[in-house]
Amino acid sequence: MQRIYDIGTVFWRDWVVLRHRLTAFILSRMVAPLLYLVAFGWGLGRSIQNGAGGSYLDFLVPGILALNSMNISFNSVTPVHAERVYHKSIEEYMIAPIWPPAFVIGKVLAAVLRGMISSAIILVLAYFFGAHFAVTPLFLLILVLNCAVFAEIGFVAAMFIRTYEEMGQVNTYILLPMSFLCGTFFSTHTLPDALRWFIEILPLTHTSYLLRGLGSGVPVASGSVVVLLLYLVVGFAIGCRAFIRLRR
Amino acid sequence: MIRVENLVKKFLHKNAAGKTVEKTAVDGISLHIGSGEIFGLLGPNGAGKTTTIRMLTMLTQPTSGEIYYAGQPLAGHEAAMKQLIGVVPQNLNFDQDLTVGENLELHARLYHMEREDRASRIAELLHYVELEDVTHDSVRQLSGGMKRRLLIARALLHRPRILFLDEPTVALDPQVRRRIWELIRRMGRDGVTVLITTHYIEEAETLCDRVAVMSHGHLLAVDSPEALIHRVGAFAVEWEADGSRDYHLFPARQDAVAFAAGLTGSTSVRRANLEDVFVELTGRKEGL
Numbered sequence: 216m217q218r219i220y221d222i223g224t225v226f227w228r229d230w231v232v233l234r235h236r237l238t239a240f241i242l243s244r245m246v247a248p249l250l251y252l253v254a255f256g257w258g259l260g261r262s263i264q265n266g267a268g269g270s271y272l273d274f275l276v277p278g279i280l281a282l283n284s285m286n287i288s289f290n291s292v293t294p295v296h297a298e299r300v301y302h303k304s305i306e307e308y309m310i311a312p313i314w315p316p317a318f319v320i321g322k323v324l325a326a327v328l329r330g331m332i333s334s335a336i337i338l339v340l341a342y343f344f345g346a347h348f349a350v351t352p353l354f355l356l357i358l359v360l361n362c363a364v365f366a367e368i369g370f371v372a373a374m375f376i377r378t379y380e381e382m383g384q385v386n387t388y389i390l391l392p393m394s395f396l397c398g399t400f401f402s403t404h405t406l407p408d409a410l411r412w413f414i415e416i417l418p419l420t421h422t423s424y425l426l427r428g429l430g431s432g433v434p435v436a437s438g439s440v441v442v443l444l445l446y447l448v449v450g451f452a453i454g455c456r457a458f459i460r461l462r463r
Numbered sequence: 464m465i466r467v468e469n470l471v472k473k474f475l476h477k478n479a480a481g482k483t484v485e486k487t488a489v490d491g492i493s494l495h496i497g498s499g500e501i502f503g504l505l506g507p508n509g510a511g512k513t514t515t516i517r518m519l520t521m522l523t524q525p526t527s528g529e530i531y532y533a534g535q536p537l538a539g540h541e542a543a544m545k546q547l548i549g550v551v552p553q554n555l556n557f558d559q560d561l562t563v564g565e566n567l568e569l570h571a572r573l574y575h576m577e578r579e580d581r582a583s584r585i586a587e588l589l590h591y592v593e594l595e596d597v598t599h600d601s602v603r604q605l606s607g608g609m610k611r612r613l614l615i616a617r618a619l620l621h622r623p624r625i626l627f628l629d630e631p632t633v634a635l636d637p638q639v640r641r642r643i644w645e646l647i648r649r650m651g652r653d654g655v656t657v658l659i660t661t662h663y664i665e666e667a668e669t670l671c672d673r674v675a676v677m678s679h680g681h682l683l684a685v686d687s688p689e690a691l692i693h694r695v696g697a698f699a700v701e702w703e704a705d706g707s708r709d710y711h712l713f714p715a716r717q718d719a720v721a722f723a724a725g726l727t728g729s730t731s732v733r734r735a736n737l738e739d740v741f742v743e744l745t746g747r748k749e750g751l
Contacts, residue, residue: 217575220575221573224569224572224573227569227572228558228561228569231561231565232560232561235560298558302556302557302558302559303552303554303556304556304557304558304559306522306552306556307556307558307569307570307573308573309521309522310520310521310522310545310548310550311545311570311573311574312541312542312543312545312546312573312574312575313573462521462522462523462524463523463524
């Protein structure tokens with residue numbers, strides 16, 4: 216019970232911060248999806264034939280959801296880096312009598328909340344743009360899983376990197392390539408085999424597969440869920456270990 | 464209340480040649496601090512004071528040694544011991560995205576304080592440090608002195624029996640410094656055991672029941688300020704010699720006066736202080 220209370224405390228802090236900036240958060244989260252939907256859905260998309268039968272917009276929306284939830288959840292946790300290196304406010308949690316994994320779980324849950332608010336905005340916008348896809352409980356669960364995986368990756372990055380510049384490099388060398396290559400804007404089947412195999416190791420590829428399949432009612436591979444769960448477990452373990460090892 | 468036995472902390476760091484070498488920041492210190500005592504760790508920057516506090520507050524893992532609080536070993540009882548202690552760190556480590564009240568609320572929740580208790584205790588402590596009017600302000604808006612007082616309020620929120628203050632008045636103007644001293648004295652009167660690190664001589668002399676002089680990771684002496692001063696001599700004669708100030712310590716005033724009478728040029732007789740103790744013990748004057 217105490218452990219749940221500790222998770223709640225860490226989450227409460229991030230909720231208070233989000234509440235202070237909720238309007239600005241919602242408005243800013245509309246900009247990128249709107250641009251994607253206009254540029255790729257209406258603009259470029261009208262000249263692209265989707266092999267599966269639907270429009271390119273129907274193909275695109277699950278990809279945008281995947282990459283946007285990745286970016287939002289990752290970047291929601293990265294301020295922990297400033298809390299650790301610059302403000303040292305993380306020490307308040309280190310000296311408090313809380314269950315150490317509660318810090319990781321609370322931060323990840325808060326990032327999931329931000330990722331899901333942002334995803335909800337995209338879903339609404341996508342329907343306005345005329346996209347057709349089904350939002351099932353499993354579809355939402357995969358979105359939550361994707362947010363949690365990338366929040367943990369963001370947490371691990373925040374625990375290890377030393378400067379803001381290095382955090383920017385994580386975005387440039389890891390998130391940006393994934394945004395474009397992991398089945399978000401086009402099917403990975405068009406890529407050369409060696410590159411495709413590499414890309415299929417990455418979590419965002421599996422989120423794209425799953426969301427696209429579930430959204431269009433096509434059966435999905437349970438292996439993709441297993442890959443995401445594997446990232447979740449490994450990311451949690453590394454995150455907890457990194458937080459506890461701050462005492463060294 | 465606090466017992467430390469043979470505490471050691473070694474770090475790996477890069478030396479001037481770029482080689483990774485082991486550095487001993489704290490080298491086998493042992494201490495016993497009684498309940499309700501105000502105890503000072505006095506030493507220059509780099510003496511190992513902050514590392515000692517970080518080990519005592521579980522922010523840094525000791526390389527070896529034992530720590531006991533209220534007779535209980537710290538190892539294996541960390542969660543319970545964390546409830547016993549409050550920490551006023553050297554850096555102003557507030558959550559920059561929260562208001563004054565929210566920072567205190569977060570601390571209260573982290574220490575599992577009951578909902579009914581939280582609001583009244585926060586109001587009580589904001590009144591104690593005279594910050595009631597800024598409850599809803601962002602911590603970014605506070606002055607340096609207000610931030611220091613807020614750190615003290617935050618550390619006292621969960622009613623700790625032991626309070627650690629790491630350089631609590633560094634970079635503050637004299638009025639604010641005296642205000643914080645008064646707060647620390649009140650804590651001592653309320654029965655809180657206080658361990659304070661400082662490199663201000665006056666602070667240690669004014670506040671502390673006992674002082675430990677620390678240098679290069681070692682404790683050189685532990686006693687009351689008066690006893691430490693009497694150890695080296697109660698009076699000092701200072702004089703100009705070859706363009707620099709020199710001094711000599713004497714156990715009695717008449718000895719000091721007699722010695723000063725035999726000197727030519729600018730001389731003065733004054734009471735010895737902790738700075739003299741420090742210089743006598745370490746041979747260092749700079750950095751204090």
